[in-house]
Amino acid sequence: MATSLKNLSQHSDKNISDISKKRFGIVVSEWNEEVTESLYEGALETLLAHGAKKENIYRKNVPGSFELSLGGQRMAEVEEIDAVICLGCVIQGETRHFDFICDAVAHGITQVGLKYNKPVIFGVLTPENQQQALDRAGGKHGNKGDEAAITAVKMLGF
Numbered sequence: 001m002a003t004s005l006k007n008l009s010q011h012s013d014k015n016i017s018d019i020s021k022k023r024f025g026i027v028v029s030e031w032n033e034e035v036t037e038s039l040y041e042g043a044l045e046t047l048l049a050h051g052a053k054k055e056n057i058y059r060k061n062v063p064g065s066f067e068l069s070l071g072g073q074r075m076a077e078v079e080e081i082d083a084v085i086c087l088g089c090v091i092q093g094e095t096r097h098f099d100f101i102c103d104a105v106a107h108g109i110t111q112v113g114l115k116y117n118k119p120v121i122f123g124v125l126t127p128e129n130q131q132q133a134l135d136r137a138g139g140k141h142g143n144k145g146d147e148a149a150i151t152a153v154k155m156l157g158f
């Protein structure tokens with residue numbers, strides 16, 4: 001996983017299982033679309049690079065990161081879906097709204113994974129500003145989407 005150099009795209013090859021028959025749901029927040037589309041591309045490429053079939057990867061959008069919990073649940077409740085990846089980017093503003101969204105979506109996604117006993121991955125950036133987001137969506141710190149996808153793959157090998 002990410003090293004002290006904080007490259008989100010670096011990972012070990014431990015617990016990588018055959019995912020050629022696995023089905024993945026990817027839920028993408030539309031807020032900060034420039035960032036979340038990069039996260040999606042990273043996640044998709046990582047899944048394909050590790051053997052997933054494109055026809056087994058299903059994408060749905062939600063308006064914002066707060067809705068990732070419900071969107072993730074709608075995916076997770078589909079029996080044929082083996083793992084869900086939730087992608088979003090919540091950028092700090094002037095008020096405490098950031099805190100409420102981040103807390104809610106982290107808790108919500110956790111609960112969905114526990115409820116359906118399948119990997120539901122928290123692929124949500126919570127930066128202070130746009131540059132920090134871009135640095136983690138294919139920039140100098142790698143791509144959070146890569147990290148989220150490899151986490152799903154590894155958890156399927158758990």
Ligand SMILES: Nc1c(NC[C@H](O)[C@H](O)[C@H](O)CO)[nH]c(=O)[nH]c1=O
Nearest residue numbers: 029031063064065066088089090091
């Ligand atoms: N400010 C950001 C939001 N805000 C919208 C919320 O996620 C939610 O859609 C709204 O509160 C209605 O429920 N969402 C992000 O994903 N990123 C932000 O920076």
Ligand SMILES: CC(=O)[C@@H](O)COP(=O)(O)O
Nearest residue numbers: 091093094095096097098
């Ligand atoms: C994280 C957000 O919802 C953000 O857009 C809110 O900005 P603000 O706190 O300045 O209203």
